[in-house]
Amino acid sequence: AAAELENNNAVVPKMPPFDYTPPPYSGPSGDEILKKRSEFLSPSLFHFYKKPLNITDGKMQYLFDEEGRRYLDAFAGIATVCCGHCHPEVIDAIINQTKRLQHSTVVYLNHTIADFAEALASKMPGDLKVVFFTNSGTEANELAMMIARLYTGCNDIISLRNSYHGNAAGTMGATAQSNWKFNIIQAGVHHAQNPDPYRGIFGSDGEKYAKDVQEIIDYGTSGQVAGFISEAIQGVGGVVELAAGYLPAAYKSIKKAGGLCIADEVQSGFARIGSHFWGFESQDVMPDIVTMAKGIGNGIPLGAVITTPEIAEVLTRRSYFNTFGGNPVCTAGGLAVLKVIEKERLQENACVVGSYLKDRLKALQKKHEIIGDVRGRGLMLGVELVSDHQLKTPAKAEVSHVMDQMKEMGVLVGKGGFYGNVFRITPPLCFTKEDSDFFVDVMDLALSKL
Ligand code: PLP
Numbered sequence: 001a002a003a004e005l006e007n008n009n010a011v012v013p014k015m016p017p018f019d020y021t022p023p024p025y026s027g028p029s030g031d032e033i034l035k036k037r038s039e040f041l042s043p044s045l046f047h048f049y050k051k052p053l054n055i056t057d058g059k060m061q062y063l064f065d066e067e068g069r070r071y072l073d074a075f076a077g078i079a080t081v082c083c084g085h086c087h088p089e090v091i092d093a094i095i096n097q098t099k100r101l102q103h104s105t106v107v108y109l110n111h112t113i114a115d116f117a118e119a120l121a122s123k124m125p126g127d128l129k130v131v132f133f134t135n136s137g138t139e140a141n142e143l144a145m146m147i148a149r150l151y152t153g154c155n156d157i158i159s160l161r162n163s164y165h166g167n168a169a170g171t172m173g174a175t176a177q178s179n180w181k182f183n184i185i186q187a188g189v190h191h192a193q194n195p196d197p198y199r200g201i202f203g204s205d206g207e208k209y210a211k212d213v214q215e216i217i218d219y220g221t222s223g224q225v226a227g228f229i230s231e232a233i234q235g236v237g238g239v240v241e242l243a244a245g246y247l248p249a250a251y252k253s254i255k256k257a258g259g260l261c262i263a264d265e266v267q268s269g270f271a272r273i274g275s276h277f278w279g280f281e282s283q284d285v286m287p288d289i290v291t292m293a294k295g296i297g298n299g300i301p302l303g304a305v306i307t308t309p310e311i312a313e314v315l316t317r318r319s320y321f322n323t324f325g326g327n328p329v330c331t332a333g334g335l336a337v338l339k340v341i342e343k344e345r346l347q348e349n350a351c352v353v354g355s356y357l358k359d360r361l362k363a364l365q366k367k368h369e370i371i372g373d374v375r376g377r378g379l380m381l382g383v384e385l386v387s388d389h390q391l392k393t394p395a396k397a398e399v400s401h402v403m404d405q406m407k408e409m410g411v412l413v414g415k416g417g418f419y420g421n422v423f424r425i426t427p428p429l430c431f432t433k434e435d436s437d438f439f440v441d442v443m444d445l446a447l448s449k450l
Helices: 030-040 088-100 111-121 137-152 169-174 206-220 246-256 279-283 309-316 328-343 346-367 396-408 433-448
Strands: 003-005 011-013 055-059 062-065 070-073 130-134 157-160 189-192 227-231 260-264 289-292 303-307 371-377 380-388 414-416 422-425
Touching: 011 433, 070 433, 088 328, 111 130, 111 303, 111 328, 130 137, 130 309, 137 157, 137 169, 137 227, 137 260, 137 289, 137 303, 137 309, 157 169, 157 206, 189 206, 206 246, 227 246, 246 260, 246 279, 328 346, 346 371, 346 380, 346 433, 380 396, 396 414, 396 422, 396 433
Parallel strands: 157 189, 157 227, 227 260, 260 289
Antiparallel strands: 003 011, 055 062, 062 070, 130 303, 289 303, 371 380, 380 422, 414 422
């Protein structure tokens, strides 16, 4: 009933109503920005759409362009805006703190950094309670790997093929996708077989993949390692859920070799996977170090490393600090994010709405031959397109085409994966069932037009 007819008789789904109109925009047009961007910004920057979008406003699960057109945002700035764009309580916390004290350094006391650290620690299992703040996920992982190396006195780090851990020298070494790597030195980093149930060589047998970790230790190191780093669900890699049983077995080998296990929660952290607050909890493992960023600040630059008091002690061996890490504005924002997640029961929402959305996507898979796989947890879902099911031939151009079509109908979604053929669906955690219906109906129509 809530649909209108297009000229070619296809029914264009209607976006759920939303009671917000952004203030009129009088800034430069998208074309003008594009011109400046090509002259003054790095040529490495890319955009998703044939005609790039000029996004001027955001409110909860919606973004608005220069003409005030509303889009359902199913990417959330790469799984970053967890409470919703410009959530009033997060904004208030940031503004109030900015008015009072915009910056301070660690040489003075300020309560926001301590309050947020305490709140973060309360969300952690075991003895994980010492926090070090950074500005990004890359910095958090750089620090985590350095801590593991300092603590163990070893250099070797094992990460997973297809993982993404950041773009500085050390983390780019741990990242294992050629398109995200430059010709960098990655001494001491080993990449293990990826326990990818869809494309991996051992299907969904997690323990078989974990044997590769033991083999790397046996044949590629002295038998002692610094650590192991992995995402619980690979985000940039195309929303790949690690095969069940993998992490417990891999952690066992690493701990036996004296290494520390690092859980990279930069994308999966802060309630996104719904069933658990942290991604690693869904794999029933206990990491030694957890890193986070993106969602913890709802879009403000904020990252963190959390570990045990015993391990954190290694950082007292030298002077180590970060100018902006733990900035009071960012930590006040982070604290507000945690409060909103609890108050609005966003973890529960991610669980309920996420499984509803996944069921609807699975049903779509039955209708469209091109969908090779639907996977993920909570509101971290992936849809992989392949032109041949047997060969799993990546349908990359089709993903781009469908994204453009979806944008025209008012839906924004991410893409990724090693072959660029996976839709990444990581909306703000306030996404509703109505949003899910609209999203799937739009994707359905765009796929039908291929
Ligand atoms: N780790 C994971 C799992 C990520 O997805 C990312 C970024 O996408 C990073 C680390 C790096 O975070 P940042 O871009 O904030 O440096």
